[in-house]
Amino acid sequence: MKVLIIDDEKSIRTILSEMVQHWGYEVVLAADGESAWKIFQVINEPIIVLLDWVMPGIDGVELCRRLKQSEKTAHTYVIILTAKRSDVEDVVIGFDAGADDFVTKPIDPRELSCRLSVGRRILTYQHDLEQRNATLQETTRVMENVMRELQVVNGKLKELSLEDELTGIPNRRSLENYLAREWWHALREKEALTFIMVDVDFFKFYNDTYGHPAGDECLKKVAAILAENVKRSSDIITRYGGEEFAIVLHATDSAGGQKVAEKLRLAVESLAILNKASKVSPYVTISLGIATIIPDINSSYETLKKEADDALYQAKREGRNRWVAIDVGRGACSVKG
Template sequence: MSTVSSFALERAIDRHPPITTPGESIKSALIQMQTAASSYILVAQAGNKFASLLTERDLLNIIVNSRHSSDISLAAVMPAEVITSHIDQITDLLTARLLLRQHKIRHLPLVSDQGCIEGVITYDNLSRLLNPIDLLRLRHVEEVMTSQVIWAPPHTSLTELSNLMASHRVSCIVIGEASPMLGCIRPIGVVTEPHIIHLWMQGANFDHTQAQDLINGSFRCILTTDSLWYAHKLMTTDGTRRLVVVGTDGFLAGVVTQSSLFQSVEPDEAQLTLKTLTNIIDEHTVDLSQANQKLERTIQERKRAKAALQQQIARERLVNRITQNIRQSLELTSILTTAVDEVSAFFQAGRTLIYRIVDEERPAGEIIAEAGSAVAGNGAPTASPLGPALAQLDMDFYASGRVHSVPDLEADDRSSQKTRFLAAHGIRSVLIAPILVKQNLWGLLLLSQEEPRRWERSEIKLFEQITAQIGLAIQQAVLYSQLEIANQKLLNQANTDELTQLSNRRHFSHCLAKEWKRLQREQQPLSVILCDVDHFKLYNDTYGHQAGDDCLKAVAQALKQPVKRPADETARYGGEEFVIVLPNTPLEGAQHVAEQIRLQVQGLNIPHRSSKTSDCVTLSLGVACCIPNSKSSPEELVKTADMALYAAKESGRNRWASESHAPQLQA
């Protein structure tokens, strides 16, 4: 398990849970739970040996049964069998989540080999850590809410409410007023398990206390069309684990709980194993929401890694200064240029260069950054035959991570071919270290002097540290570049219809709004064409859905032919409907484009024997145009195009109609 995964798992474990002994009373246990603001309490024997677990639901059942007073010991009422797990068996948050879902529990005690309490993993902690933000923003409450809701009228007593909770095994009862004429419920409040337990502790008379006595003015509901992210924020703000869901008419539609939000996410969507940026890039084609979550977690991991790295670098001031300058940019050329400048200045070398291996077979390479006497006035390396000389070096030697230092080439390596090559270029002493990226030899960092120089052990050690940092900087720059590409691909996926590869409706709305604002300023015309494949349902019924998909793909390609300007946008509007945005296009121009599209689709000659219009697939089109102004809106323009499309269909299909013209039959 990775260090980051271990850290995430540790955050989910409550290492200091509320603990009591079997001899303590129920009342004492309740007071301890309330003091700790906990929904549970552990029961331990001597030596911190785990004995049992009591939750709010267990206590509610005790209250309903009314067989015990609050002074009786926990030993008489605590469950005999409780699901536990050895702490070493929980390797990550996903394992814990699966155990909670498998056993339908909200609390999982963790024990050691000796059965001693090590901590507790709770559903609430997992819900907080496994929080797929983007997915919750995209989904609606009605997708996960429980529509089978137990409700009661305001005059229901606490005794009846307690029995309802226990018999239906629910944690809350919705209090509502019934509408006899409509047969619907208008919610006015909620009574939960903690409410019942709190009143029982206060000695309330359950038979004479009614639900309406517990309702206050702070009760609020959530709509079925609200996002799960909004529901999550309300639960966090209000400090509750459930919300009542109503329709637009204000009547009861269901209940959404923290558990339902959590369970709506598939395990792979909430995967907590933090992968490297390379793995994220390899998996960028998965569901957009899941990828965004992984990227967010990876960013957090990189921030933590950066902080840890900076602490380590801070121990060596010289390495810190060089490394900080290297890490100021993720652009590779800037990184390497900064590196050679800093190294050359610090070591006062005659020549400093970075040699990159571009061909591992020969191997061959090139000098891509250089400082010192061989550098031109503009900072670029001058033409030098030193590159071919470096290609003669033994790259296997450097691939093992070894550093080569020679204080005097003429004295130490006079007979070697390497010495002759380097000496021919005025190099007398040299220090060469490998630049490793992911344990692979990427290139070399070379310092040279025209006179002998004794390389101190501390200098060689510092040189190794610097090359390690350069390797890390290169890796980050490459991954950053790949991440930019992956983000662009993800953005394209978010804006593209998967079937037709046209823009989707969301991207169309964005483009239309942008062009509306621009053309409103310029007071230029904006046209919209709304298209619909004629009798497409009959086509699907006749040829099957796969053929229907192929038909839509062909139509989509045909739509793009007449729409050629960069600012024009063609999108799938939904089902068999398509839409085209034509900025700076008057009505006559849009009508011409509509006719070209109609002919283009008809020219595909896709057989449609069930069509009531033609023996092949055809389009009906609605054209609308206006000069945007503050008194109108893009939605009204689309609505006008839709009305024109309706007119074209009513007039026989396979034609277009426009805002100011009657439907016209096309030849």
């Protein structure tokens, strides 16, 4: 560790330098406060300062005050050398300026060695603590970056998930995957495909009346009863978004789709979930739009989805708690309510 000896008397500097070097310290010398201050501008490590109180120009107290006020040199360990300055007022002035210790001239080598050892231990401890804090801060920064990256990854994984988080049934992504596969199967086999859109009637009013937690529970119950009544492994029921659900029935014509839709409508009504905000029933009900098509090379499942959505809109416009069925390509339309 370095020791900077600052004293305007050359003989004192020489004596102190020989003693301090003998104890294994690296010595730096300065004859006054000005030259010492310049030295501090290029030192970037813990250092003990043996500082004479009385010097021309910048005296020991003023230099000590500068060192402690500067962020670059605040962690130096300053031992002020005094010429029998044992007056309490002087000690207070020195400590107030930031001095860490005092040694009275003439200097006892044993005392100076002990005080330097104390300074070395304190600076070493401070330096180690700062290094640990720096390491901790870097670790914290790295962990924060990792957490941000994990949030991004989790967000992407959530997007890629095939299950609706709230209801536990397949989500819209599952629907798209199923439709893409099932559409080509129906096209190849020339089989009918039925798409049913389901909307919980007056659900916004339900949320406003009973609160969002109750709304979530309502959606869970509706999803569960719908799934219970769409049992074939070849079919799929999904949460389309918000209070809407979508169902695709494999190899099912319009009559079969209507039968399933009515079964679902009655099943939800039988749950008897109170909804005093509804304008059609004391309980939660659903409206359904049914579209059926036998795919050909000039059609797409987007057309099927749109027709089902249009049928749902018609069911809602005509009073809700009912279904409307459209047989795509044949122009047939049926209503049940």
